[in-house]
Amino acid sequence: KAGVTQTPRYLIKTRGQQVTLSCSPISGHRSVSWYQQTPGQGLQFLFEYFSETQRNKGNFPGRFSGRQFSNSRSEMNVSTLELGDSALYLCASSWRTSGDEQFFGPGTRLTVL
Amino acid sequence: AQTVTQSQPEMSVQEAETVTLSCTYDTSESNYYLFWYKQPPSRQMILVIRQEAYKQQNATENRFSVNFQKAAKSFSLKISDSQLGDTAMYFCAFDGNTNAGKSTFGDGTTLTVKP
Numbered sequence: 001k002a003g004v005t006q007t008p009r010y011l012i013k014t015r016g017q018q019v020t021l022s023c024s025p026i027s028g029h030r031s032v033s034w035y036q037q038t039p040g041q042g043l044q045f046l047f048e049y050f051s052e053t054q055r056n057k058g059n060f061p062g063r064f065s066g067r068q069f070s071n072s073r074s075e076m077n078v079s080t081l082e083l084g085d086s087a088l089y090l091c092a093s094s095w096r097t098s099g100d101e102q103f104f105g106p107g108t109r110l111t112v113l
Numbered sequence: 114a115q116t117v118t119q120s121q122p123e124m125s126v127q128e129a130e131t132v133t134l135s136c137t138y139d140t141s142e143s144n145y146y147l148f149w150y151k152q153p154p155s156r157q158m159i160l161v162i163r164q165e166a167y168k169q170q171n172a173t174e175n176r177f178s179v180n181f182q183k184a185a186k187s188f189s190l191k192i193s194d195s196q197l198g199d200t201a202m203y204f205c206a207f208d209g210n211t212n213a214g215k216s217t218f219g220d221g222t223t224l225t226v227k228p
Contacts, residue, residue: 003157033215043204043218056215090158098210099146099165104158 002027004105006091012111018079021108025072025093031055032074033102034066037088046089049074050097081112115140117207119219126195127227133180134190134222136205146208147181147188148216153201161203164188195226 005024013019025032034046045058049068066076072093078085088109092102116139126132138147149161164172164181171179176193192199205219 035218042220045215045217048215092158097215098208101148101160101163102150102216104150106157 004091004093004103006089006105006108008108009106010109010111012113013081014113015081015083017081018077019081019110020075020077021089021091021110023074023076023091023093023105025074025091026103029093029095029103030072031094031097031100032068032072033092033094034074034076035090035092036060037090037107038086043090046076048097055097078110083112086110086112115142115207115209115217117205117217117219119203119205119222121222122220123223123225125225125227126192128195128197130195131191131193132195132224134192134203134205134224136188136190136219138186138188138205138207138217140186140207140209142209144210147179148206148208149177149179149188149190150204150206150218151199151201152204152221153198158204162190192224197226197228200224200226 007022031050033048036044048056052068063079068074088107090107091105094100094102118137145166147164151161152158162174178191180189202221202223204221206216208216
């Protein structure tokens with residue numbers, strides 16, 4: 001069974017631009033979560049989608065948004081990029097919304113110049 | 114809100130020896146799940162071990178075991194017979210049943226296994 005895939009793997013943008021990251025979960029998984037990983041802040045929860053509905057959202061500004069499609073694939077968008085948005089963005093999928101092992105993708109490394 | 118604390122930013126251990134990574138958490142929930150994830154250098158995060166709070170028996174997976182102390186809200190990971198491939202960042206994570214968010218992760222412990 002294929003693992004979680006994320007595209008692109010690397011991205012360089014400039015301040016003020018917007019970016020869209022994509023995540024394809026493991027087949028059959030309906031929960032997709034996004035995390036921001038930085039050396040200083042660790043792993044911060046962004047949001048979770050389950051069956052195309054945003055179930056939870058972390059403490060991030062409205063510039064961070066996401067969606068999930070009927071095939072469970074998910075995208076996250078960051079508008080008006082800031083230098084502080086430079087991070088590794090991880091996507092994880094699981095069967096349920098709580099209690100299950102999360103399967104992580106390799107991440108998208110975003111650099112904002 | 115739940116918090117997860119890993120008080121050891123970095124640790125090292127000699128190959129074949131045993132090491133214990135600490136994790137404490139704070140929650141008002143009675144039923145929840147705890148995890149240890151491993152993130153090797155430049156590789157994907159993978160699950161090491163999972164514990165259900167209502168189960169008193171400590172989870173084990175081969176060389177990995179946990180010491181789950183529910184009253185103390187402590188969830189430490191013991192790695193026996195450490196191997197070079199165990200070198201990684203280890204994250205402790207909490208997963209509750211509320212709508213407060215998905216898993217809450219600790220800041221991680223970087224473990225280096227020395228030959």
